[in-house]
Amino acid sequence: MSDDIYSNLKQLGGATKVPQSPEEAELERVENPQADVAYNVRFTAPEFTSLCPMTGQPDFAHLVIDYVPGRWLVESKSLKLYLTSFRNHGAFHEDCTISIARRLVEFLAPQWLRIGGYWYPRGGIPIDVFWQTGEMPQGVWVPDQGVPPYRGRG
Template identity: 65%
Template sequence: MTSDARHLTQLGHAAPIPASPDQAKLERAPNPQPGALYLVRFSAPEFTSICPVTGQPDFGILVMDYAPKDWIVESKSLKLFLQSFRNHGAFHEDCTLEVARRVIEAIDPVWLRIGGYWNPRGGMPIDVFWQTGAPPEGLWLPDQGVASYKGRR
């Protein structure tokens, strides 16, 4: 590990899946390209949580794009954080925005957007989109690459 990564407690170490999002530790690393305007994308194609009313599992795809400032999200800690939702009861809207909120708290990005593309519940998909504001001028914003619902193909 570089000297900048010595503070990381999960990367390079055995780390169990946290029991809940509240117990998950989202870690950060210094931006290796400070001052550059660029986009980082994380896709979680097998995101799961639990319906808070029925206890049934919910499945979706989360796509998060952000433009870093001083910090980047450490990906192993993000994976563990996302896995911590597996047994967490929350509505789609809450899960999607909670992920965004925690990332913002951890790294204070220039800009962030998230798309939660949820599989149907009761025959209806629920997609949730949020961003911190207008994207910075000159930032390349590719399509999130998830089909509008028609079986999500």
């Protein structure tokens, strides 16, 4: 594997300012050196935050993103910064969850992607949001997301 696949990365390896909005956040990708193998990549963000668009109060979620890469892998620091950019973003749970998934699908063109947004209660009701691009690929091990139904997560 050559270091050349990393030469276009701008955020990794140095101090990087947190983007003020998801639109400002820059996702980065590298070529998948194992593109001939179908495998699952999982990112777990147990401390995701955004803002309620009505009250401005913080909302908290445990996000689990699974994807089977094609040609591209998302660079994890850029993903972390993108997810952090929602900290000052006002949107409902459903919008945040699906927006993240759709941006990743558009950017990476994965073979398959699913997201589980396990949101902590607001007004006494947890709202969980699930989406995937299609059927889970045959022959790829994709474990259960491991987040129990709400009974005091954490």
